[in-house]
Each structure stands twice: as C-alpha cells, then as structure tokens.
Amino acid sequence: xxxxxxxxxxxxxxxxxxxxxxxxxxxxxxxxxxxxxxxxxxxxxxxxxxxxxxxxxxxxxxxxxxxxxxxxxxxxxxxxxxxxxxxxxxxxxxxxxxxxxxxxxxxxxxxxxxxxxxxxxxxxxxxx
Numbered sequence: 001x002x003x004x005x006x007x008x009x010x011x012x013x014x015x016x017x018x019x020x021x022x023x024x025x026x027x028x029x030x031x032x033x034x035x036x037x038x039x040x041x042x043x044x045x046x047x048x049x050x051x052x053x054x055x056x057x058x059x060x061x062x063x064x065x066x067x068x069x070x071x072x073x074x075x076x077x078x079x080x081x082x083x084x085x086x087x088x089x090x091x092x093x094x095x096x097x098x099x100x101x102x103x104x105x106x107x108x109x110x111x112x113x114x115x116x117x118x119x120x121x122x123x124x125x126x127x128x
Contacts, residue, residue: 005117008035010079014028033090035091044096048095049096049097051127052125056121061116062112062115063113085106085108
C-alpha cells in the first residue's frame, strides 16, 4: 500500500482545448498533474507497476469563513469529485502505474477542512 498527501487546492481536470488545430491540456490541469507526480515520486521508488490498483481519494476543501463547526463533515462545494480524481489518476501515470486504466476500484470522498489537500491511498492487487 502506498499513501501520499498532495498539498494545496485540488484542481479538477479541465476539458482539452484546441488552438491552431492542436489539442492541448490547459495549464492549470497540467501543473496540478505535475504536482501529483512529484509528490508520488517522493514515496514511490521503482518502475511503474503493471498490476491493477484500488485507489481511495479523500478530498479536503477549505472551510468557508465562520464555519469551523463544519470541519470534517461532508462537503458539497461546487467541485466535481470525478474531475478531481481524473487529475490525480493522470498525474500518477508513468510513475505508480503505466496507465490509469489499471485502476479497477475507485473510492472518492469530499470533506471540509482548514487545510486543502488530497490524501491518496493506492493498493496494488497482484495478478496470480
């Protein structure tokens, strides 16, 4: 099992853009995927795995002012967890696994917190 914490504001995966006939990933998304990748490199040493993975993501978003009583409770803030997950999974491509299609199970939760971050748990399943 691999655990890592990506500090900072979670960045949802933005839709690809087109310019001069070329499709590209928007800069904020690319930068966030790089942060995820560098964070993973600090705890995962070795070559990318070819095995399937279970992934658990706990997304922590900043509490609104004067609402400290909400810390730890469910957050329904206007951020789509599936798009945040896509940024994280893509950021781990070529580092933890070859491609995020190796993720066979995904659990995502979203909470209020004083500190924005994503806590990631990666569980590798060995194929016999």
